[in-house]
Amino acid sequence: MANSDQIDEARRLLGLGEAATLKQVKAAYKMLANRYHPDRCKEIDRAKCEEMMKRMNEAYELIMKYFTDYSYSFGEEDVRRTYSHDEYLRKYHYGWFDGI
Template identity: 80%
Template sequence: MANFNQIDKARRLLGTGETATLKQVKAAYKRIANRYHPDRYKEVDKVKCDEMMKKINEAYELITKYCAEYSYPFREEDVRRTYPHDEYLRKYHYGWFDGI
């Protein structure tokens, strides 16, 4: 398992915030991998891009492995605590226009 510093360095390399969904991590990976893909550059810059792509791939692998090994709680109290704003949305946002 990676330590915090490794994961933090990886997420900064990919350009994600301190919190990100797996979907956001994948989008960040695609964006930066597209920018540094060696096929986009001439021979002179390919070596630098190859090195950068190795770092990008390692960062993505580290974060996805961390996410895959994360233990998600499925107990009712944990689910409720995870999404406390749902009650607020049901009460005040959804159906707000019904009374108008």
């Protein structure tokens, strides 16, 4: 299992903030992969691009493993905190006459 410093370094390499969704991680990786893929680099920069691609792949794999191994809470309070706006809209839409 990676430690917090390794995960922090990986997210920085991929240009991610301290919080990111899986979708954001994949988009960041794809954008950088398009930029640094050795087939897209000029011959003079190929070695640099290969090294960067290797580091990016390692960072991506580390973060994906972190996502895979993370324990998600399905407790009501945690779900409410995560989806507070949706919860608000649901209560407003379905419960706005409750106080009358």
